[in-house]
Amino acid sequence: MTLHDELLDQLGEPGLEQVAGMLGTDTAKARDVVQAVTGLIVGGLARTARHPDAADALRGALEDHVDADPFNGDVASLIRDGHSILGHVLGGQGTEQAAVALARLTGIDTAAVMKLMPLIAPMVMFLLADRADRHDMDAGDVAADLDRERVAVPGGLAETLEELLAGIFGGAMPRPGGLYGGDVEPRLGRPHGALERRRVQGTSSPDW
Numbered sequence: 001m002t003l004h005d006e007l008l009d010q011l012g013e014p015g016l017e018q019v020a021g022m023l024g025t026d027t028a029k030a031r032d033v034v035q036a037v038t039g040l041i042v043g044g045l046a047r048t049a050r051h052p053d054a055a056d057a058l059r060g061a062l063e064d065h066v067d068a069d070p071f072n073g074d075v076a077s078l079i080r081d082g083h084s085i086l087g088h089v090l091g092g093q094g095t096e097q098a099a100v101a102l103a104r105l106t107g108i109d110t111a112a113v114m115k116l117m118p119l120i121a122p123m124v125m126f127l128l129a130d131r132a133d134r135h136d137m138d139a140g141d142v143a144a145d146l147d148r149e150r151v152a153v154p155g156g157l158a159e160t161l162e163e164l165l166a167g168i169f170g171g172a173m174p175r176p177g178g179l180y181g182g183d184v185e186p187r188l189g190r191p192h193g194a195l196e197r198r199r200v201q202g203t204s205s206p207d208w
Contacts, residue, residue: 039153044089049143059139062129082118094168
C-alpha cells in the first residue's frame with residue numbers, strides 16, 4: 001500500500017467529506033486534490049532526501065512524528081506543524097508556487113489549496129514516520145522508499161508533479177530507466193491553462 005492509499009484510508013469517507021466541504025467540491029474531486037497534494041509533498045521529500053545530510057535530518061525529524069497522530073489531533077497544532085513541514089520541504093515561495101499550480105491543475109481555488117496543504121503535510125510525515133519505525137529504516141532506507149513513492153502517484157500524476165517540482169527546485173529528478181524530461185501536460189484537465197513553465201530556483205531548506 002502506498003502512502004497515498006494509506007492517507008486516504010486513514011481519512012475515510014467522513015474525512016473526505018470534510019475536505020470536500022473545505023474545497024467547495026464533491027468527494028470525488030476532493031480525492032483527486034488530496035492525491036495531488038500528497039504526491040507533491042512526497043516528491044518534495046524525495047528531492048530533499050537525495051542529499052545525505054538532509055536525509056539524516058529528515059530521519060531525525062520523523063522521530064518527532066511517530067506519536068503525533070494528525071488524524072485525531074488539534075487542528076490548530078496540525079496547521080502550525082504543516083506550515084513548518086512545507087517550509088522545510090518547499091520553502092515559502094515554493095509552497096505558494098505549488099498552490100497556484102495545483103489550483104490550476106485541479107480547478108480548485110488557490111486559497112482552498114493553501115488551506116489543505118498544511119493539513120496534509122503532517123499526515124504524510126506521520127505515515128512515513130510510522131513506516132520507518134515499524135521497518136527500522138535508516139536515512140538511506142527512507143530516501144529509497146520516498147523515491148519509490150514519488151513514481152507511484154496514482155491517477156497519472158507523477159510526471160505532472162515532477163514538472164512542478166522541477167520548477168520549484170530548479171532541476172529534474174531521475175526516473176527509473178532514464179532521466180525525467182520533456183513537456184508534460186496536466187492529467188486532471190486544464191481548466192485555467194497549462195502549468196507554468198517558469199523555472200524558479202528552489203528555496204527549500206536542507207535542514208529540519
